[in-house]
Amino acid sequence: xxxxxxxxxxxxxxxxxxxxxxxxxxxxxxxxxxxxxxxxxxxxxxxxxxxxxxxxxxxxxxxxxxxxxxxxxxxxxxxxxxxxxxxxxxxxxxxxxxxxxxxxxxxxxxxxxxxxxxxxxxxxxxxxxxxxxxxxxxxxxxxxxxxxxxxxxxxxxxxxxxxxxxxxxxxxxxxxxxxxxxxxxxxxxxxxxxxxxxxxxxxxxxxxxxxxxxxx
Numbered sequence: 666x667x668x669x670x671x672x673x674x675x676x677x678x679x680x681x682x683x684x685x686x687x688x689x690x691x692x693x694x695x696x697x698x699x700x701x702x703x704x705x706x707x708x709x710x711x712x713x714x715x716x717x718x719x720x721x722x723x724x725x726x727x728x729x730x731x732x733x734x735x736x737x738x739x740x741x742x743x744x745x746x747x748x749x750x751x752x753x754x755x756x757x758x759x760x761x762x763x764x765x766x767x768x769x770x771x772x773x774x775x776x777x778x779x780x781x782x783x784x785x786x787x788x789x790x791x792x793x794x795x796x797x798x799x800x801x802x803x804x805x806x807x808x809x810x811x812x813x814x815x816x817x818x819x820x821x822x823x824x825x826x827x828x829x830x831x832x833x834x835x836x837x838x839x840x841x842x843x844x845x846x847x848x849x850x851x852x853x854x855x856x857x858x859x860x861x862x863x864x865x866x867x868x869x870x871x872x873x874x875x876x877x878x879x880x881x
Contacts, residue, residue: 687855703718
């Protein structure tokens with residue numbers, strides 16, 4: 666095996682150790698869970714204010730995860746600085762994520778303005794494909810294969826939920842059931858990965874600084 670292949674495999678292993686901490690899974694689960702909660706508070710607050718009410722929840726979840734990563738994860742695995750190739754991948758991931766968020770927002774706004782004229786099945790298929798593509802790109806750029814599964818879960822949640830609602834088996838287009846299950850799976854997987862990281866990486870002994878590494 667050539668040195669370049671060995672170095673690439675080592676870089677991927679370090680990246681997974683540094684970023685595959687389960688906290689992003691938990692955040693994703695909380696993110697999609699808010700779309701379940703909003704369905705029940707919307708009749709009380711209205712569509713606009715119920716959407717606004719999500720923002721503090723997302724901010725709190727993001728801040729909590731940042732603090733956990735800083736004060737719980739980093740002392741165990743150390744601080745890793747990656748080379749330009751990996752930084753470029755992360756930059757591309759950020760750009761792709763932003764683009765897909767904008768597309769999803771525009772699609773949601775269009776659907777809201779033309780509600781009733783767009784068939785629910787068609788809307789679910791389009792949005793499901795967008796989410797599946799977005800998750801697949803994220804899985805490729807971050808080297809986290811379970812994101813492919815999350816993309817399938819979320820995409821199918823829209824289709825299955827629409828089917829349940831069409832045949833009268835569920836309310837709110839079935840999203841409380843399908844998104845609730847998908848969110849629960851993401852949070853459970855994230856907690857499992859996070860607890861495994863804590864178990865496999867105990868805190869260093871007092872006086873011994875965490876290891877700092879640079880992977881090129």
